[in-house]
Amino acid sequence: MRSPGAWTLSRRLSVVFAVLLLACSGVSAWLQMAASERHEREVTQRLSLGLAAHIAGNAELMQRGGLNAEAVRDLFDKLMAVNPSVEVYLLDPGGRIVAQAAPPGHLKLERVSLAPVRSLLAGAPLPVLGDDPRGMGPKVFSAAPLQVDGRAAGYVYVVLSGEDRAAISANLAAGSALRTTLWSMAVVALLGLVAGLLAFRFITRPLRQLTDAVQDFERDGVAALGHAPALDAVARGNDEIGVLGQSFVQMAQRIDAQWKALTAQDQQRRELFANISHDLRTPLTSLHGYLETLRMKADLLDADERRRYLDIALGQSRKVGRLAQELFELARLEYGVVKPEKERFALADLVQDVFQKFELAAQARRQRLVADIAPGLPVVHADLGMIERVLTNLLDNAIRHTPEGGEIAVRLLHGDAGVQVEVADTGPGIPRELQPVIFTRPAFASGGERGGGLGLMIVRRILQLHGSDIRLEPRAGAGAVFRFALD
Structure with a gap:
């Protein structure tokens, strides 16, 4: 019997489903935000891919013998004033920063890895992330080689999502974007939870009905x-x-x-x-x-x-x-x-042997013992002693209940898979009210009429051990006929 505080299977499934749904919703939101961020980076980098090349083509940046430091600083200040989201750097051929416009104390790296730069210039799939000299993690960038007097002088390196843009994006993400994502996740989770609970209730309904049936069976049988x-x-x-x-x-x-x-x-x-x-x-x-x-x-x-x-x-x-x-x-x-110890023997020979045991008793009562044996009977496979006991009990019963001058007959016939044995007498027969129970218990009719004793119970049990059974055949007039088969 289920205790009142026990959780049902439906309730446990519902809780597990709710936890899995929340976990899946969280993972889905994280994947969605990651995909959105990747998409934004790719769009930004694709739109500004030629910005570094445009800057590198500005002739005012060059002077005889090297870069024009004053022109470089003036250009950087103008670009970052027009588009605060970009940060422009000049790199030497080894990646060391040689010119920049970062406020004092904001520059965290002195050198930028050139591997992402070479990948971008080689046409790698976008987005390609590179170092952020201000130490705010990998960023999308635009890069172009810089030449002075026909020789390589380094690279123009433009961070397309600078420090100011990252700060604004973080604030926006903590605001409306995050709220929208969380609300979307909550709505989807709530709808999925309701649908799941209804589905579980429908699916587990047969199980609840079966549980109720088991409890009813335990109580009422x-x-x-x-x-x-x-x-x-x-x-x-x-x-x-x-x-x-x-x-x-x-x-x-x-x-x-x-x-x-x-x-x-x-x-x-x-x-x-x-x-x-x-x-x-x-x-x-x-x-x-x-x-x-x-x-x-x-x-x-x-x-x-x-x-x-x-x-x-x-x-x-x-x-x-x-x-x-x-x-x-x-x-x-x-x-x-x-346990029966089976062997093969001729049933006709056994019947003759049993007849010899009852010959004197039958003569004393002037009764006739008749053996009706069909020709060509097969041998049977059974316990010889047990089958002799069966025939002895049946003949003894028949002789004791057959009046003087009567007849007891044993017939051996061809059966479906062996030999069919029939023991018949001309006695008073067995009363109708005792016929259903003569093989299951000792029974005697009122007035001393013929019934069934332990002998018939022994006969039936021996035959059951041989895979057979005995039955009382209906017979018009007086007498009783018992029939069984052996193979």
Whole structure:
């Protein structure tokens, strides 16, 4: 169960999205400002690219033997008065500043790197940044070679974004431009955040419905799934959440089926204990009664009566012993203690062997044992001892519940993938109300009619260990027919 203060997945996704959106907006604003600055530099440099060459062509700057210092200073002052954004410098062939018009204390460099100058003169892509003699970082510039008396005398170096322009640009950037950028970023971020939150709410809606369904299932069980149409919509989806919804529904149904099976097994176990207690109590009570009678009336009974009482007591003792043995055998089969050791054998030979064990018992009751075996039957692959136990239990059951003069038949037929076995008798049959439970618990009809004991439960468990099962076939008239298959 989710605690009240816990953050939902939708809320966590929204916070992460908001942080990422703000980070992306900041990066976008920085890239935009950097691109705008680069564009401005390129435009400025492209427009003023010929300014240095124009200055270098001024003849008044030259005099015999070198530069005219007075003319140079006068020209620099006029240019910087007309366009305060430019700063003009004369460089010697090594890049050292030989003439400039900077106020005292503003010049920070005595020499300018000539590599950017040569790149610009070689036609490198704009903008090309060079040194700022006033130490304010790389700036766009215009440059041209300067010649005196036909020989190279250095370069005219014009910084196109001088100190005054940089100060004004910084103030403007801190003012309207920055505010405009920040407001634009805020508006874009706000719109993106609203759109993202709506999208997350729409995307995570099936997940919230699935979460509600899980909580309902935890509270009300599988019955809650029948009152969750939203879950049906989620389970019909083809995305990952739809697959998760389908898996949850299947898991819930499987858990419900397993829970019902466990409940049914628990009920069967309770009924088994109750019936076994009844089956044990009856012979034990009879055994106790006859033994007590023998002790109390030993001197009053003749030899025949004592022998009859002892025979009855011995018969009840055998019944208790047989029931205890069957119960022990069933427990070993149920808990997997016994594993079938399969081998190949002819089922027809096994039927004849089992018939020999019951031949005397059948003759004593004037019953007929019939083996109806189809020709050409294949051998089966099974545990010989276990299958013998199956046939023994079925024949013993049939002989005990078939009246004198009746018939017990075992038929071996060709099955779909092996041999089909059918055990039929002409007894009273099994009452309709007991037929659904004869293989799951001991059951006896009222009035002492035929039912199902532990023997049939053992038969079914042995066949299940062989990948088969047994069923009671409907039959018109008297008698019961049991059928199973082996391959």
